[in-house]
Amino acid sequence: MLIDCHSHLANFNENEISEIISRAKKSGISYIFSAGTDIKNSEKTIYLANSNDEIYCGVGIHPNRVTNDIKDNDFYKLEQLAQSSDKVITMSETGMDYMPNAPERKKQEEVFVVQITLAKKLKLPIIWHSQIPEINSFGNHKNTLDILNHEHADTVGGIMHYFQADYTTAKKAIENGFLISFAKPLLRQKHQKEIVEKIPLEHIVLETDSSPQPWKKNRSLWTEPKDILLIAKKIAQIKNISLETVMNATNDNINQLFDNKFKKAN
Numbered sequence: 001m002l003i004d005c006h007s008h009l010a011n012f013n014e015n016e017i018s019e020i021i022s023r024a025k026k027s028g029i030s031y032i033f034s035a036g037t038d039i040k041n042s043e044k045t046i047y048l049a050n051s052n053d054e055i056y057c058g059v060g061i062h063p064n065r066v067t068n069d070i071k072d073n074d075f076y077k078l079e080q081l082a083q084s085s086d087k088v089i090t091m092s093e094t095g096m097d098y099m100p101n102a103p104e105r106k107k108q109e110e111v112f113v114v115q116i117t118l119a120k121k122l123k124l125p126i127i128w129h130s131q132i133p134e135i136n137s138f139g140n141h142k143n144t145l146d147i148l149n150h151e152h153a154d155t156v157g158g159i160m161h162y163f164q165a166d167y168t169t170a171k172k173a174i175e176n177g178f179l180i181s182f183a184k185p186l187l188r189q190k191h192q193k194e195i196v197e198k199i200p201l202e203h204i205v206l207e208t209d210s211s212p213q214p215w216k217k218n219r220s221l222w223t224e225p226k227d228i229l230l231i232a233k234k235i236a237q238i239k240n241i242s243l244e245t246v247m248n249a250t251n252d253n254i255n256q257l258f259d260n261k262f263k264k265a266n
């Protein structure tokens with residue numbers, strides 16, 4: 001079995017969810033973690049998790065959804081939501097975005113810090129976002145890691161999601177107590193091969209970050225949780241090990257983070 005540790009199923013048309021799950025199951029994906037991006041989206045994500053055995057979820061405010069209107073009441077709602085279902089297992093999606101049009105950094109940081117504090121209070125691992133304009137570089141990922149460090153996020157641990165950075169970033173994230181999640185960029189970004197070669201398997205997990213891709217006219221080309229199999233196969237190929245070894249290791253890594261919650265289907 002395989003686990004997609006980060007997706008956005010709440011962004012898809014609800015009618016499609018059962019088909020997305022069945023396509024994923026055909027490719028050997030047993031569990032899909034779906035992240036919320038704001039209060040409303042987190043509510044919908046919880047609803048999907050409560051209605052489908054295969055879906056677990058996170059609540060969070062995505063750095064790109066940060067506005068100056070976010071107030072204490074929103075954080076209170078987030079806390080209520082996190083406690084509303086035992087299918088909520090992570091604080092996600094939260095983090096920092098340094099792209100040119102991203103929201104004001106000071107406000108992003110404020111919202112990120114509150115969510116780290118909440119994650120620690122509720123003992124939820126954090127699946128965090130850090131995006132910078134350059135791939136294969138450390139750059140402002142240092143700042144994201146400094147915030148996580150300063151707030152002692154390692155006490156709950158978590159996952160650096162959608163990895164596209166350099167080896168230094170991966171190394172520091174691992175040293176700070178986080179797993180590295182590889183997604184489909186691994187299939188096309190040559191620099192990631194060397195990083196996968198260097199990182200021990202016990203720090204690696206897999207994700208798709210699936211969300212609708214309407215610019216792709218052919219619906220069957222949209223990224224979906226089923227594509228985890230492609231990423232797992234790529235890691236097996238790079239490390240010259242079996243697919244089964246990758247499956248077992250990535251599942252063990254998830255189970256270590258979530259107290260063996262996903263052990264039974266192993």
Ligand SMILES: [Zn+2]
Nearest residue numbers: 006035093209
């Ligand atoms: Zn995401």
